[in-house]
Amino acid sequence: MLSYQHAYHAGGPADLHKHIALAEMLTLLTRKPRGITYIETHAGRGLYDLASAETAKTGEADEGIAKIDLPDCPFANAVKSVRSMHGETAYPGSPAIAAALMREVDKMHLMELHPAEYKALSVNLEGEAAVHHRDGYEGVMAISPPKPRKGLVLIDPSYEVKAEYLQVAEFTRKLMAKWPEATVMIWYPILKAARHKEMLAALRLPHLVDEASFDLKDNEGMTGSGLALVNAPYGSEAVFSRTREIAARVLR
Numbered sequence: 001m002l003s004y005q006h007a008y009h010a011g012g013p014a015d016l017h018k019h020i021a022l023a024e025m026l027t028l029l030t031r032k033p034r035g036i037t038y039i040e041t042h043a044g045r046g047l048y049d050l051a052s053a054e055t056a057k058t059g060e061a062d063e064g065i066a067k068i069d070l071p072d073c074p075f076a077n078a079v080k081s082v083r084s085m086h087g088e089t090a091y092p093g094s095p096a097i098a099a100a101l102m103r104e105v106d107k108m109h110l111m112e113l114h115p116a117e118y119k120a121l122s123v124n125l126e127g128e129a130a131v132h133h134r135d136g137y138e139g140v141m142a143i144s145p146p147k148p149r150k151g152l153v154l155i156d157p158s159y160e161v162k163a164e165y166l167q168v169a170e171f172t173r174k175l176m177a178k179w180p181e182a183t184v185m186i187w188y189p190i191l192k193a194a195r196h197k198e199m200l201a202a203l204r205l206p207h208l209v210d211e212a213s214f215d216l217k218d219n220e221g222m223t224g225s226g227l228a229l230v231n232a233p234y235g236s237e238a239v240f241s242r243t244r245e246i247a248a249r250v251l252r
């Protein structure tokens with residue numbers, strides 16, 4: 001199903017949780033000189049405008065990025081970088097955050113299935129990543145294990161269909177069998193039905209979890225945001241604690 005558009009949620013509390021943790025994790029993984037591979041199964045368009053009608057409609061950015069004073073940190077650097085190129089209301093999607101942190105030795109692959117989002121992503125990340133117009137689950141499996149072997153996969157679907165929770169768990173298990181060196185970061189919404197619990201149980205792999213609550217006026221039943229890390233590297237707990245410190249005014 002491709003009706004989901006991330007522009008409505010850009011810069012909201014869930015984005016802050018995921019994006020600050022992503023920036024911290026990529027900083028951790030790129031500490032050593034050896035290159036890494038960074039892959040996204042569900043990339044979106046890579047760049048958003050917080051002054052857009054979509055963002056204004058939900059008001060999520062007002063409950064998120066607008067509420068915090070960013071300290072000096074990798075996420076703040078990514079925000080500064082897109083704002084210097086695209087203006088003060090620009091907000092980086094996960095691909096642009098990664099692009100701000102990747103080095104010459106690193107490789108980035110982005111999967112996006114929606115034709116318009118793919119087109120925008122190709123323009124926004126031109127020259128920074130290999131951008132693939134294909135199903136993220138199939139595409140990532142096809143290119144794994146990549147070179148460099150050390151790396152991070154972000155799985156960030158919209159969960160519009162219930163079956164996606166178990167699909168994510170099954171995909172992660174298969175991916176880890178094919179690419180055991182990978183670290184996988186899974187984002188999930190926390191909703192009343194709590195389907196994420198079935199997903200985490202179905203992973204059947206050791207993982208680290210960080211779940212944050214927040215208030216949203218029009219939340220469509222979402223009360224929080226979760227991140228699960230499979231094959232979490234040493235230092236991952238600090239990634240989550242720094243994320244919470246930076247976004248303390250928004251995430252509980």
Ligand SMILES: C[S@@+](CC[C@H](N)C(=O)[O-])C[C@H]1O[C@@H](n2cnc3c(N)ncnc32)[C@H](O)[C@@H]1O
Binds near residue numbers: 006018044112136156
């Ligand atoms: C939550 S958004 C991604 C947001 C992005 N990761 C970020 O944080 O900036 C999910 C995206 O996945 C895309 N999508 C949906 N199903 C897909 C699939 N099977 N494969 C690849 N992309 C898909 C949607 O078009 C949407 O752009």
